Amino acid sequence: MKLRLAVAAVLAVGLSACAPSTSSPSSLPSDGGARSGTLKVWLFDEPNRAPKEAVVKDAVAEFTASHPDTKVEVAYIAVDTRSERFKGAFNDPASAPDVVEYGNTDLPEYAAAGGLADLGPTVSRWAEGADLGAEAKASATYQGTLLGVPWFLGVRALYYRTDIFQELGLKPPASIAELTSTARTIRQKKPDMFGVAVGGKYTYAAMPFVWDAGGDITSLDSAQSRAGLTAYTNLIAPDNCPPQQCADLTGGKTVDLFAGGKAGMGILGNFNRAAVDAGAAKGKYAVVPLPGSKPGSIAPAFAGGNNLGIMRNSQRPALAGDFLTLLAGKKYQTRMYEAMGNLPTLKSASTEVAAKDPFLKPFVATIAAGTKFVPLDPGWGKVDASAVLPTMIEKVATGRATVDQATAEAAKQIDAALGK
Template sequence: MRFPKIALASAVVMLAAACGGGDDSSSGENPDSLTVWVMGTSQDDLVAYFDEAETRFQEQYPDTAVNVEFIPWGDAQESITNAIAGGDAPDVLEVGNDQVSSWASQGALLDIGDHVGEWAPAADMDQEALEYGTYNGVQYGVPWFSGVRTLYYRADWLQEIGHEPPATWDELIEVSEAIEEEYGVPGFAAPTDFTNGIASFIWGNGGEIAVQDGEEWTGRLTDPETVEAVEFYAGLTQDGISPQSYVGETELVALADIANSQLGMYIDGGWALGSIEEQAEDPEVLENIASAPIPGAEGNAPVFAGGSALTVFGLTSYPDQAFDLLGVLGDQEGGKAYADVAGFFPAYPELLQADEYQNDPARAAAATSMQNTRFFPSTPRWNAADLDNKILPGAVLDIVRGGDPEEVMEGANEQLTTILNEPVE
């Protein structure tokens, strides 16, 4: 039996026998059961998915049951922390794809590099998404599913004023101004507290946020392309394209506006459609909300592929069997099936070419954008830079308020580089 390296703090290793889905694996026997922790709440379609996954898994391990526990996202931090400390623990664990490095640094995840290297489906995955599952060069997770943001717009309005959805920055301004002139409402929303949206504008102009060289991170916020992109995004508010009421706000502030004909275009993910539907006073408006890829400087902009990764918990007693279960959940069959029932996209670019994605008006734009994705710095320190210090939103806010773009971005870059290179606790 092959046992990959376990990257754990020494204080945690002693707890291994108390955790995982089965007893001590030294006997070479297979476990009676393995446990999967899935983030979110139980739904009938998800339960049916895991029933099918158990059937597939038992083709290889007929005497091993698959137990599935749904962990609300709000409880994930506490639940995983308690599991590290020796409490109830899973064998296979879903984590947000931007959380892999954080949990790996805390010893919660198993090094699965050897397994992934021999796992055929890995070659067909989105390779950037697969790379995002590493920390310090070690593979800890594989992408399970992804979701992306697109540009939502009033299709009936654009048809009436004779415009296609904007594909470039110039067209974004042109269409926004035409909407405001014709309908008397803002054409586009550019909330300042919106890292994912700001990042697409940076990437859509050929800019970068930060790059890694060895163990060192270097901020790239002073690159001309990055400065120009952030200045353009902030200028949408300064020039009146986007209302001042969105300053300091997230994209959530625009939901009610587009739902009730008070806004022409904004950026969000498909997961927001339920909230739009709830807030729409006139349900017929929903029939006229369509989506397109986010416009870049000269064409479609790259987007951050948010989603989840599948990992093996660091203290499982059955690492080989746990990875085999991960493989059933995350291969082309299992990954696509889960993405479909969860309302996201599979991590396999070739699958996204299928008619069911490309010819579905509700999913075509996102499916196209899924083939043009980027990722934030793969380090636990990114959360400190973004969630705690709001470096990019803060820079946009400072420029909107009149700060010199080059000076603002220089200060932001120094802060970003410092934070990303701070020791991981």
């Protein structure tokens, strides 16, 4: 979660409302339901909620001004307990919200539970819905049904220390081979630093290497996946990031290392900018897309992010559709970027913020080059909860298993979880 989000196509996730029908209620949010009364909204809580809450408050004020006799109740729910909250809402329609925010990796679980409404008719009737690209739809679609509107995206790229690169006469790497050699040079010349901070438990740094090689999460025991994993785990080595220090690194810890001035490079997200700026690396870094194996190419990144959806049990589906499209539209996506740094999914909004902020360009380029996602299967939750992927990477990094052994074990576990 915490993305979302070919991406002029993926960045092109949008919606804008035209008046829904007021016919009798059905499972489609564009059809019927009461057009007044109280609309219940669940959004994710944040460590610093105030900026997000201020934007949402303005959206609510705008919405209620144009919808007489309507009230919007917004509840901010804890991310860590969201699954239990959603399960309870699916089973108790009377207490369920109307509009919800959820992580895009939550989609299979919630879709399998039948808790989300089909947004296809709604999106097709809205002007900004025409900007919703195929990849964006895919990340919010389950078994052919669109169950969410991507609200924001998060992708990772390669942060590097401009002062270190200048001192050592280095250039930003344009291929995985150059990334590897550059990392080793930094480690050799600056033994108190890691060349590139990489972790055995940092799944979303490792997967671009696998995807770039032609592999995938559902075929980890293929030659392509093994080649990609080998390229990544070769970086967890004494000449870059020693296993005894890096084998158990998570994504969060690698952010801390780069931000703290302990690494020459790091694979970090657009959403990690504030953390880096709060550390020793502030003012001493730049960002380029994570390169692929072919010189000049961009490795596919995981498209994380959050969606907005409507509960299938909503008693006010048309009203919910009106509010969802307002909050997910260009105006409030732009406001959310300004408040929280969330990368907009609407092409018009992303183009606008990128023009104002050059920092976003490598992330926009990464999305445009094509992104990847986890399997849209309810069994994915079991894979994620069992830490199949980080365990696989860590075993290789520590020498407890060869690449072939670790990938064979992981592939077997994934096949079982996905019912293959």
